[in-house]
Amino acid sequence: MTDARPAALLTVDLDALVSNWRAMAARARPAACAGVVKGDGYGLGAGPVSRALYRAGCRHFFVARLSEGIELRDFVGEDASVCVLDGLGAGEAETFRRRDLTPSLNDPGQIAMWAAAARAAGERLKANLHFDTGMSRLGLTPGEAEALLTDPAPLTALDLRYVMSHLVSSEEPDNPINAAQLALFHRFRAEFPGVKASFANSSGVFLGADYHYDLVRPGCAVYGINPTPGRDNPVRTVATLEVRILQVREIDHPQTVGYGATWQATRPTKVATIACGYADGWLRSLSGRGAAFIGDRQVPFLGRVSMDLITLDVTDAPGAVPGTMVELLGPRMTVDEVADRAGTNGYEVLTRLGRRFARAYREPAA
Ligand SMILES: *Cc1c(COP(=O)(O)O)cnc(C)c1O
Numbered sequence: 540m541t542d543a544r545p546a547a548l549l550t551v552d553l554d555a556l557v558s559n560w561r562a563m564a565a566r567a568r569p570a571a572c573a574g575v576v577k578g579d580g581y582g583l584g585a586g587p588v589s590r591a592l593y594r595a596g597c598r599h600f601f602v603a604r605l606s607e608g609i610e611l612r613d614f615v616g617e618d619a620s621v622c623v624l625d626g627l628g629a630g631e632a633e634t635f636r637r638r639d640l641t642p643s644l645n646d647p648g649q650i651a652m653w654a655a656a657a658r659a660a661g662e663r664l665k666a667n668l669h670f671d672t673g674m675s676r677l678g679l680t681p682g683e684a685e686a687l688l689t690d691p692a693p694l695t696a697l698d699l700r701y702v703m704s705h706l707v708s709s710e711e712p713d714n715p716i717n718a719a720q721l722a723l724f725h726r727f728r729a730e731f732p733g734v735k736a737s738f739a740n741s742s743g744v745f746l747g748a749d750y751h752y753d754l755v756r757p758g759c760a761v762y763g764i765n766p767t768p769g770r771d772n773p774v775r776t777v778a779t780l781e782v783r784i785l786q787v788r789e790i791d792h793p794q795t796v797g798y799g800a801t802w803q804a805t806r807p808t809k810v811a812t813i814a815c816g817y818a819d820g821w822l823r824s825l826s827g828r829g830a831a832f833i834g835d836r837q838v839p840f841l842g843r844v845s846m847d848l849i850t851l852d853v854t855d856a857p858g859a860v861p862g863t864m865v866e867l868l869g870p871r872m873t874v875d876e877v878a879d880r881a882g883t884n885g886y887e888v889l890t891r892l893g894r895r896f897a898r899a900y901r902e903p904a905a
Pocket residue numbers: 575577624704705739740741742756757758759760
């Protein structure tokens with residue numbers, strides 16, 4: 540007998556993705572709404588994701604790496620801006636210019652390099668200027684920003700599109716860091732009266748209109764991760780992962796399950812083995828803690844997650860037979876729930892999704 544279905548199927552609902560992006564855009568209006576598609580579109584596929592967002596009207600995209608920006612140019616139209624958050628590396632100016640990529644300028648050296656490239660090319664090159672208001676990763680330090688304001692000459696060669704910064708703890712609305720960053724950003728921004736500003740990520744959009752400025756940059760919410768932890772999720776599920784049961788066996792005391800014999804039967808137990816493991820991004824920290832759904836019934840992981848396999852306790856799940864597809868991720872087992880159980884966040888769950896799954900993309904409704 541052959542079974543044409545794949546052992547594991549990741550379904551990406553682009554209709555939900557687009558509807559999430561539209562919901563964020565509506566919440567942020569009159570500010571514009573970008574699409575953040577770094578990390579291969581948060582693990583869901585930069586190509587399908589950015590094409591769908593572009594068709595829905597998104598015209599501002601953010602990626603992390605230059606390589607992601609180069610690739611993105613094939614997915615979106617020439618009228619879309621593509622900003623590379625890593626900034627401008629030595630020797631990269633010509634690539635940025637040729638592919639019409641906008642660097643997020645993160646330090647005085649990058650500003651000087653991009654200004655030199657602009658003078659050499661005889662055109663004012665597009666740039667975003669990133670201020671560090673508290674993350675201490677990328678962006679001009681407050682000292683570098685002061686120096687730039689004292690001598691803004693390098694900027695005259697550039698076509699400054701946005702001044703931007705990034706929030707540290709936006710998913711905690713009561714955290715005073717939010718207001719402190721906002722105040723700092725407001726001060727910098729006032730020094731660039733003709734230039735637009737961009738500040739809020741997904742959770743930042745929910746901090747209120749003060750945080751929206753001219754362009755918001757939601758990532759996680761577009762992909763279905765709850766941007767308001769602890770409150771109802773305002774966005775729809777985008778990724779669903781269904782995995783096939785390979786085998787079912789009955790065991791009883793004193794038999795154990797999996798590597799390290801970390802789980803031992805204390806009663807007659809039905810064990811289902813499914814075709815997914817940590818090589819597929821189902822983190823080993825889910826050992827003894829994860830769960831799946833068979834229909835509406837939750838079934839817990841037994842013992843350790845191994846590289847290619849996970850074992851489930853299906854003693855109370857009559858529908859569990861070889862060939863049954865179980866839901867590891869989806870509307871019942873949400874990305875945030877998986878993350879909680881694994882001791883991480885939804886971003887890591889999505890960006891680690893493996894390459895062995897068959898993938899299906901559900902197109903947006905016309
Ligand atoms: C990743 C990222 C975002 C998107 O953040 P989410 O929390 O996923 O909405 C926005 N801006 C910058 C600079 C980022 O690096």
